[in-house]
Amino acid sequence: MQKIAELSRRGAAAELGYRNVAQVLRHAVRWDLKTARQWVARAEVLAREVTPFGSVLEAELPVTAVAVAEGSLSGEHISAVAEVMKELPPEAEAPVVEFAQAHEPSAVRAFGRELAYRLYQRDAEPQEVVEQAPVNRLRMEWKGEQLEVWAKLDKVAGAKFEAMIDPLAKPRPTTPEEGVDPRSRAEREGDAFADLIDLMLRADRLPEHGGEPVTLTLTMSYENLAGKTGFATLDNRVRVPATLVRRLACNAGVIPVVLGGRSEAVDIGRKARTFPAAIRRLLVARDQGCTFPGCDRPPKHCDAHHVKFWSEGGETSVNNAALLCRHHHTLIHQSDWEVKLHNGIPTFVPPAWLDPDRTPRTNKTHRTGRHAA
Secondary structure, three states: OHHHHHHHHHOHHHHHOOOOHHHHHHHHHOOOHHHHHHHHHHHHHHOOEEOOOOOEEOOOOHHHHHHHHOOOOOHHHHHHHHHHHOOOOHHHHHHHHHHHOOOOHHHHHHHHHHHHHHHHOOOOOOOOOOOOOOOOEEEEEEEOOEEEEEEEOOHHHHHHHHHHHHHHOOOOOOEOOOEOOOOOHHHHHHHHHHHHHHHHHOOOOOOEEOOEEOOOOOEOOHHHHHHOOOEEEOOOOOEEEHHHHHHHOOOOEEOOEEEOOOOOEEEEOOOEEOOOHHHHHHHHHHHOOOOOOOOOOOHHHEEEEEOOOHHHOOOOOHHHEEEEEHHHHHHHHHOOOEEEEEOOEEEEEOOOOOOOOOOOEOOOOOOOOHHHO
């Protein structure tokens, strides 16, 4: 567990192009992502931390860490103790660990709930919530690098929104490469909301803004885009890293802004969809969905990805493209996975750290016969 915690502290996941250490463990030791996340969470609460000044900080659950070192608690017990301690003060850890050493994890959770009730039973009861008149409200606020969205919809609008989100939020299929979908319901619905935004941006009928269809404008130097360094700037001055810009450039309405040596805008190209409808139809006929091994996302949930990156001179053609869902499109741009076309079939080469032989893999989930395209 100490090694897992060390991987987290060193930022190993980002160096390898993965979102977090759990995803690295999933591919490295073939754990399903749920198990990997559990072990990462356990490592984080048990491991000591060394500050940049050399000071050693105690573990979040020091009593539990001692019991684990003695071999008296299993992994499931660690998770149970960590779960109940979220609702308890630090001084309650000792009796919880003592109970855990003699009982199964489910009993530890029940013991924790009972202990929390006894500690907080004198708290005031929550006031009754007064039902508000049905109105539609939306609030958006940037917090750091994320946009926080809060919405309240009436019954009709809410039902429509739920009907659109539900099919997009279903779990990804279980695959040998990635195991079962580890995302919580909230995470799946959040990703579904992002997918819905992508679907709307590809729609033909959208309201105009400033006299032209809704457009996302990013400004950065071509050298930074090609070199995968630096960042682009949105109209609202939010910075976007170059790796994300490269993914957006694969399948979006793009307005190229060429900057001179002093950052003067010397040329502004016209907006054009990188992959026109005719090419996308051919890709749908050939790929029939996301081409990453084991993924079953349908074409409408996919972007068209340049096999040779657009920023590196890759042409916009069916012979230089593959359909990828948003999750796997991001993975391809941020990790050492490679995609190539072999006899017209998108073929994926895993990173060397995952497969030293780098054996090519294809998606056998969709129907065969892609050569027809």
